[in-house]
Amino acid sequence: MRRFVTVFVATVAGLVILLSFKTTTSKSGPPVALSGTTPGSPDPASSPSATAAQSTPAGNGPASAPPSTSSASAAPSTSSAKAAPSKPASGTKTVTGTAVPASEGGRRQFGIVTVQLTVTNGTITTATVVSWPHNDQHSLQISSFAIPVLNSEVVAAQSAQIDAVSGATITSDAYAQSLQAALDKLKA
């Protein structure tokens, strides 16, 4: 029996990207193109970003708590995204823009992420992803169970069913104690 928890992470992921760009623009980072300014505060109810910011875990058990997000720096921004529109300060405006990662012919890229910024007195106070790249599902399915180990009979070093092992066995010591070393002894 498996259940999945659907957690909307587009906001967090986008924030990571967006904040990343902010960090690197001082040097030679990818350009952040802002287009289509929208003065004034958005209606929080109609803002897709406000909806996305709410994690919606399904099911219960150990998975009922929302999994920790990938970026600690994104959390305060996300929570303030809900608070900001409700109290439109005089110096607050919201800007919807598009962050375009530099690709220059690269085969893979993040794609285009639409980001909504709230600027208060000249400082970006919140940044929220409004939409995520075209073919993305806007969600991440995290298992509702801790990933188990495989049946030991399957993974015994003597088993002909495993040819190689992928894992972080980098150092010689770790290798010597690894399943890969046991497999290699069989073929020496």
Add this chain to the structure above:
Amino acid sequence: MPVFWPVGHVEHVMGTVVSFDLRIADESQRPAMRAAITSAVSWLHRVDGVFSTYRADSQISRLGRGEVRLADCDPDVAEVLELCATVGRETGGFFSSTYAGRLDPTGLVKGWAIQRASELLHAAGSSNHCVNGGGDMQVVGEPQPGDAWQVGIAHPLHRNELASVVSIRDGAVATSGTAERGAHVLDPFTGRPAETLASVTVVGSELTRVDAYATAALAMGDAAASWLESCPGYEAFAIRADGFGWWTTGYPRVATVPES
């Protein structure tokens, strides 16, 4: 029914252990395959001499200190640095070829070198092999007639146990994790260790990118799921530090997935 015989070799090089596992249908191929392994091994040592950041006299160290120009270095240096720049763009900057402000393409060199070693073996007549460098491997052909290579994915939270098995004929598998050397992958934007994921495995066709993407994915954390989902030809499987996991929608087509 024909059976393949293994021709194995283990080499300590590039700060890791590289396992060669060639399969031959006929014992008469063994001397040629031994010679091919010897050539591939010596090439890996040459790469180590050029790219090692632990050796003050390596070309990459001297280039980093500005003592030599790129044009004076081995042509492989320019190729690797170009690949680093390309992969950096492809990963939105999460793959970086600098570490602590110094030139350090180590994160790409190993995968690139192992892929090239596999290509050398193939050119020498080996159509069935696996070259595994510290858990990151390029595989070609089949381990036995009609079979796919079965690659166990180590469980980062349970020593010497597996969490999944990838079945692959021609392709690459790489796992980047925090288990081995602690949180050694840094988020290049925050400078802090990437700690959300205990390990992330990427499956694709060529190890150079597969390995670098695994490194970038570890730095991204959960955001890597969306990114890898949007990368055609790549699948991924991650186990988080909290024990929960996720995988791309296509991953079950190439691997077993965990059952609760």
